[in-house]
Amino acid sequence: MNNRIQAIIQRYQTDRTRLLDMLWELHHLYGYLPDEALSELADGLNMAVEDVRETSSFYHYFHHRSTGSYTLYLSNTVIARMQGYQEVLDALERETGATLGEMDPSGTFSLYDTPCIGLSDQEPAMLVDEVVFTRLTPEKVSSIISQLKCGRSPEEIANPRALPKTDIAYVDQLVETNICKAGPVFFHNGNDFPELLKNCLDAGPEAVIGAITQAQLRGHGGAGFATGLKWKLCREAPGATKYVICNADEGEPGTFKDRVLLTRSPQAVLMGMVLAASVIGAREGIIYLRQEYIYLKAYLEQQLQLFREQRLLGNNILGHADFNFDIRIQMGAGAYICGDESALIESCEGKRGTPRVKPPYPVEQGYLGMPTCVNNVETLVAVTRVMQEGAEWYQSLGTEDSRGCRLMSVSGDCQRPGVYEIEWGTTLNQLLTLVGAEDPWAVQISGPSGECVAVDKGGERRFGYGDLSCNGSVMIFNRSRDLLGIVKHFMQFFVDESCGICTPCRSGNVDLRNKMERIIAGRGCQQDLDEMVSWGQLVRSTSRCGLGGTSPNPILTTLQQFPELYQAKLTEQSGVLLPSFDLEAALQGNERARIELTHHDYIPRELIQDPETEK
C-alpha cells in the first residue's frame, strides 16, 4: 500500500463524505488522478473504484491523465472574447507549444479553457495552477510563459514581493476589487462584531428571525427565498445536529461580486454564518468556495482564525457554554451546477454535484441528512447589516417588494466595469449611465440563465423581484456585438455544465444548441424558430432543477427582444426538403456502404460527414 495515500485516508478518518478533499490531495500529489491511486483510495474507503470515479469525473478541474508541470486555464467567457481572448489564446498556444485541451510535447504546460472564473471586470484572465493572472495581452503571456520556462513559479511571478497568502495585500496583488460604487449595506467598515453577536445572543433567536423577517430580506443567490423564513424552518426542523453553509460557488458567468465581498467584507460573511448558527442551532458550518477562488483560501482561513481569537468561533462562543460553532472551507472542483443548494450539499458530501429530488428540502434534510441552512455570500452580509442597523433601516432602502440593496457585477461595453451597490428600484438606464455604458444595445441580466434585455425597449425597467430580478450579473453589449454568437456560446455553456441527471436538460440543451448553430449558419427556416420555442419551453418546464429551468432563456429572451436578428438569418424553404437537410451529405452513407461492399474496406465513420453532427 502507498503510505501517502494511506495517510490521506487517515487524515480524513476514512470518511467517504470527504472524498472531494481526498481527491484534491491526490491531485496535488500526482498532478492528476492516476488509476492506481484511485484504486487504492477506493479500497481504503470500501468503494468500487468506478464509484470514486463517478465523483472525480464530474468535476472539470480533476484530471485523469497526466498534466504538465503547470496547468493553465484560460477563462472562456463572452466578455473575454470581446476583450482579446483569441489573441491571448493564440499567444498561449504559441509560447507554450500546447494546443488547447492538451499538454505540450515537453510535458511542461497543459492548456485548457474554462467557463467564467469570476473576473469579467478584468478579462482576459487565466488561472495557472492556483494563481490568477488578469488583463492578459499577448505580451504579458510571453512574459509569464518565458518566466515559467526559466523556472520561476507562478507564485513568484504573480507575487514578486512574496507577500504572505494570508494577507489581503496578496489578494490585491493578484486581482483588482473594482468597487466602483459602495452603498450603505455591503462594504461597511468599523464593525464591532463581538458587540453585535453579544446583542443578538441576548435578544435570542426569535428576535433575530423576527428582525430579518421584518426587514423582508430575501436570498441574494437568485431565487429570492425569504431568508427569515428559511432560518425559521431550519430552526424548527427536527435534527440531532444542524449545519450552516455559505454558498461561495459564484458560477454564473459575469458575476464576481461574491469574490469582492469575500475580499473586502469577509468578516461580515462569517458573522452572518455565526448568526445563522446561533439561530438554527448549528455546530458546524461550511464555506463552499469555488476552485476558481483558490487564491482567497489562505486569506479566508486567516479571517476564520481571527474570529476564533475573538471567541466568535470555536467552543463557548463569547462565553456561552452551549454555543459551539466552527467553520471549514470546502473547495469545489469545477461545476456550475454546484451553485444549486442541493447540488452543493451533495458535493460537500463528496459526491457528484447532482441536484436532489425535492422534497425534502435542505432546511429539513440537507447536509448529511440534517437540517441545513444554505445562504449566499451576499445574503449573509445583508443579515449582518440588518442586525447592526435594524430592520427598519433596511426596510427604508429599496422598494415595496424588494427591500435593501443589491450588488451588481458589471462588465462588457462600459467605461467602468466593476461592482456597484444599488438600491432595488434603480432602473436599467440609471445603472447604464452610472457605469458609463457605451452605446448599449443589449444587456444580459443575471448571466446566461437570466434574460437578455433590449435597451431601447427595456431601459426603464426596474431592478427588483417584481421585474428585473437580477442575481448580480450584468453584461453590456453594444451594437457591434454578435448577439446570436453570444447566445450560442451561452447554450454551449449549458450543454457543458448540465449534470445530465435528467432527460430534458441533458438532451434538450444539445438540441437547442444545434438549432442555434443551424440558424447562425443560415440554414434555418421558420419551423426551426418555432421548434426552438417549443423545445425551450419543454426543457424549462420539465427539468429537475434551475439549470434546465433557465437554460433555454438565452434563446427565448433574445427571440422575444430581437426577433429581427433571427428573421434576418432565415432561409426560405424551396421544394419539399427543409433547408437544413443536406441531401448530398445524407446520401454519403449509401456511398460509404457501396465502397465498403465493393472494396471490403471499413471507412471510419468520422470521415463521413453526418448532416446532423456537422458543426
Next chain:
Amino acid sequence: MSIQITIDGQPVVTEAGENLVDVAAQNSVYIPTLCYLKGKPCLGTCRVCSVRVNGHITAACSVPVTEGMQVEVDTTELADMRKALIESLFSEGNHNCPSCEKSGRCELQATGYEVEMVVSRFPYRFPLRPREVAADHIWLERDRCIFCQRCVEFIRDRQTDQKIFSIKGRGITAQIEVNTELANRMPPEQVREAADICPVGCIIEKGVGFNDPIGRRKFELQSVRERALGEEES
C-alpha cells in the same frame, strides 16, 4: 391520514404522503414512467411522468400527495410534453427495436407505444458509445442507456454494499460503467434483477438474449399501461 386531492378534476381520497404515480394508478389514471419503481426511493431522472401539480409542471414520481392538491394529467399540452421526453430519449441514444434483445420487454419501447410515438421530433444523434463486455455474465450496450440510475442506486454488492454500476463523466459525456470484479460475483438472480430493472436494453444478461419468442414477451402479453394499472387492482 386520509386526504382528498383532485386528478383531472375528479376527487380522489387517499393517504397523505403517498406517491402521486401510485395514487393515480390506484384510481385508474396511467402516468407513464421510466425511472420510477414502486416501493423504491424516487429517482426523478427521466421526467416522463411530468404532470401539473397546483399549477406547476413537475415529475409526478417526486410528489408526495398533500391535502387539496390539484393534479392535471390528461391535457393535450402535458401529454405532448411526456411524449416529447420519450422521443428525446429515442433520439439521444440508439434504440433500434427490431435488432434489440430487449424488444417486447423494454419499458422505453412499451411507453413509446403507449404515448403513440411514431418518430422522434428531435434529430437522431446516433451516438457511438463503446459497449462494455468484460464481465462474465453481463454486458452493457451503452448507446441504449437512458441514465435512469436504477442500476446505480438499487443494485449493490451483497458482501460490501459497494456500487456495482456507476456513471462516469457528466452531461452528454456521461456513460454507464460496471465494476467487473463485483459483477462477476453477482449471483444469477441478481444478474437477472439488474437486467430486468434496466428499462431499456443496456444491461444484457449474456447467453439468454432472445430466449422468449416474439409475441410472448412481457409487454406483448400485457401493455405497460395495463401492468401499471392492473398491478394496483390485484
